[in-house]
Amino acid sequence: GNSVTQMEGPVTLSEEAFLTINCTYTATGYPSLFWYVQYPGEGLQLLLKATKADDKGSNKGFEATYRKETTSFHLEKGSVQVSDSAVYFCALSDDGGTGRRALTFGSGTRLQVQP
Amino acid sequence: GAVVSQHPSRVICKSGTSVKIECRSLDFQATTMFWYRQFPKKSLMLMATSNEGSKATYEQGVEKDKFLINHASLTLSTLTVTSAHPEDSSFYICSARGRTYEQYFGPGTRLTVT
Numbered sequence: 060g061n062s063v064t065q066m067e068g069p070v071t072l073s074e075e076a077f078l079t080i081n082c083t084y085t086a087t088g089y090p091s092l093f094w095y096v097q098y099p100g101e102g103l104q105l106l107l108k109a110t111k112a113d114d115k116g117s118n119k120g121f122e123a124t125y126r127k128e129t130t131s132f133h134l135e136k137g138s139v140q141v142s143d144s145a146v147y148f149c150a151l152s153d154d155g156g157t158g159r160r161a162l163t164f165g166s167g168t169r170l171q172v173q174p
Numbered sequence: 175g176a177v178v179s180q181h182p183s184r185v186i187c188k189s190g191t192s193v194k195i196e197c198r199s200l201d202f203q204a205t206t207m208f209w210y211r212q213f214p215k216k217s218l219m220l221m222a223t224s225n226e227g228s229k230a231t232y233e234q235g236v237e238k239d240k241f242l243i244n245h246a247s248l249t250l251s252t253l254t255v256t257s258a259h260p261e262d263s264s265f266y267i268c269s270a271r272g273r274t275y276e277q278y279f280g281p282g283t284r285l286t287v288t
Contacts, residue, residue, distance in 0.1 A: 100281070102278075102279040102282060103267070103269075103279035161223060161269075162208075162277060163220075164217045166217040167216075167217060
């Protein structure tokens with residue numbers, strides 16, 4: 060079956076530090092890969108996605124590259140802000156973009172950015 | 175656009191009672207909704223897939239008689255936890271599939287069974 064593994068948190072950084080949250084996956088075929096963010100008291104929001112190998116998803120200064128050879132989709136940001144403090148979830152979907160199947164999520168990584 | 179709401183956001187109930195959680199797509203129609211359960215420091219685990227006008231499809235290990243799902247309209251799905259017990263205490267999250275096939279998530283419902 061499908062699975063997603065991400066680094067355990069919490070990750071604590073100072074403002075303007077470089078962020079990497081590792082994510083690796085196991086899936087049959089060619090899944091789509093996602094990063095979701097959950098701010099305190101809010102629902103999950105799509106941060107970025109990539110649908111095929113070597114695609115780079117980017118949004119709000121975050122980026123992640125779909126690496127088929129290493130089955131990875133690591134999240135990076137060059138300079139984090141206090142407002143980036145949240146829980147980040149890596150996820151995959153193998154429904155070919157139809158949305159007919161649920162997502163498989165990693166366990167989430169809490170990011171705490173200190174001023 | 176593409177907002178999904180859940181009600182209530184928090185609920186505390188006594189053991190043995192039933193609790194209904196609503197999931198609504200506010201500005202779009204959703205033929206498919208998903209219900210997840212999130213344990214502390216754990217991933218979201220899919221409980222069931224809810225399709226409008228048909229029976230829900232439950233994941234292995236999820237008791238369909240305990241977690242009743244009704245998707246009566248294109249904008250509303252409900253999850254009823256029947257005869258709740260303390261081990262049912264959890265964070266329940268729904269998502270709805272929009273026209274662009276992206277999934278939009280509700281803010282979640284924290285259930286505490288005493």
